Each structure stands twice: as structure tokens, then as C-alpha cells.
Amino acid sequence: MAQVDTKSLRQEIEQLLDMTEEHVRNLNALEIELKDELQQLLKRPIYPGGSQLLGLLMFDSDVDLAVEVQGKEDLESVLEVLKREGYQFEEFTDAIHEGVQYGVCASKRGEVKIDLQLRSTKNIQELKEQIQRLPQPTTEVLRYLRREKLLMRMIGGAQYVNWKHDMYRELLPALLSKDSPRRKHEEMCISHDTLFGGQCTKRKTTNSHCEKHQHEG
Numbered sequence: 001m002a003q004v005d006t007k008s009l010r011q012e013i014e015q016l017l018d019m020t021e022e023h024v025r026n027l028n029a030l031e032i033e034l035k036d037e038l039q040q041l042l043k044r045p046i047y048p049g050g051s052q053l054l055g056l057l058m059f060d061s062d063v064d065l066a067v068e069v070q071g072k073e074d075l076e077s078v079l080e081v082l083k084r085e086g087y088q089f090e091e092f093t094d095a096i097h098e099g100v101q102y103g104v105c106a107s108k109r110g111e112v113k114i115d116l117q118l119r120s121t122k123n124i125q126e127l128k129e130q131i132q133r134l135p136q137p138t139t140e141v142l143r144y145l146r147r148e149k150l151l152m153r154m155i156g157g158a159q160y161v162n163w164k165h166d167m168y169r170e171l172l173p174a175l176l177s178k179d180s181p182r183r184k185h186e187e188m189c190i191s192h193d194t195l196f197g198g199q200c201t202k203r204k205t206t207n208s209h210c211e212k213h214q215h216e217g
Contacts, residue, residue: 156198158183
């Protein structure tokens with residue numbers, strides 16, 4: 001069995017974390033810019049909706065935002081505005097999303113993917129309350145958590161997804177549908193063609209691969 005150079009691995013991880021801290025500042029600035037733009041477009045508040053709430057942004061993270069949608073008619077008007085701005089809508093039709101989230105509108109700013117979650121009034125209220133109760137970790141704790149996230153991404157697959165979702169279940173359950181099932185190894189894409197060599201974190205579609213990794217099948 002090949003020996004792992006643990007010293008080099010630790011150094012590489014610390015370098016990645018240093019790079020992450022610099023990039024996170026840019027992501028935070030982009031998030032502020034996007035929230036301001038979307039608030040003006042949609043005439044309503046825009047909320048953070050992902051790992052930035054836990055201080056777990058990485059250098060390749062998306063910007064996850066959330067907005068309140070007050071029913072089906074309001075959904076149509078929101079989508080009309082967002083589609084004019086180039087956002088692509090993915091509707092969530094599974095029963096577990098009912099009353100929680102209508103779907104997500106995606107776009108890009110440069111190389112950064114933007115996901116705007118369209119959430120119900122009740123869900124947004126729950127999210128706001130949970131955000132207010134979040135602990136305020138120190139810089140040292142944040143670096144520890146990012147290091148743990150990086151190591152989990154090197155594993156990837158269902159193990160990484162469940163690790164991340166367990167943190168949400170504990171601190172921000174509004175981000176997940178109430179009956180959202182835990183991921184299983186056999187439902188995941190088997191590719192390891194990822195940034196850190198861990199298993200892909202997307203569900204497989206056909207041939208044991210997700211859409212992105214279909215060429216490997």
C-alpha cells in the first residue's frame with residue numbers, strides 16, 4: 001500500500017485554506033452586490049441561503065441566496081423578472097418540497113454560480129429565526145470547520161453530503177425539507193474526477209454517473 005506523505009498533505013491543506021480566506025472575501029463582496037441587485041429587481045428582501053451562514057464558504061463555492069415567494073401567482077411574477085435577467089428556473093416537484101421551496105433560479109457571475117432559492121413565506125420566517133440564533137464562531141473555529149469540510153470533500157460522495165446536511169439539520173433545518181432523506185452510497189455518481197479527487201457529490205442519472213460525468217460511462 002502506498003505511503004501517504006502526511007506532512008505534505010497538511011501543508012497543501014493549509015495552503016488551500018489560506019487561499020480560501022482570500023477568496024471568501026471576494027465572495028462576500030459579490031453576495032452583497034447580488035443581494036442589492038435582486039432586492040431592487042424583486043422589491044423584497046434577499047437572504048443568505050447556504051454554507052456562508054455557517055462560515056463554510058470555500059474558494060470554489062457558489063453564492064446561495066433565498067427569497068420569499070407568496071404563492072403560485074407571486075411565483076409567476078418573480079420568475080418573469082428573473083428570466084428577463086437570464087436566470088434559469090428548476091422547479092421542485094417532489095412532495096417533500098411542498099410548502100417549503102418552489103425551486104431554484106440559477107445564473108452565473110463570471111466563474112461563480114448563483115443559486116436563488118424560491119422559498120415559501122413560512123419557510124423564510126423559520127430561516128430568519130434560525131439565522132438569529134446562530135452561534136458566532138471565532139476565526140480559529142471557522143478555520144477548523146473549513147479544514148474539516150476540505151477533508152470531507154476529499155472523501156466526497158454520500159458521506160460528504162450527509163456531513164453537510166447534518167450541520168444544517170442541527171443549526172439551520174429550514175434549509176432542508178423536513179423529510180429530506182439521507183443520501184445513500186449507491187445513489188451517487190461514481191466519478192472521482194473532482195477538484196480534490198473525492199467521489200462526486202451529485203446523484204447518478206444513468207450508467208452510474210451524473211450528467212456532468214456521463215462521458216466516463
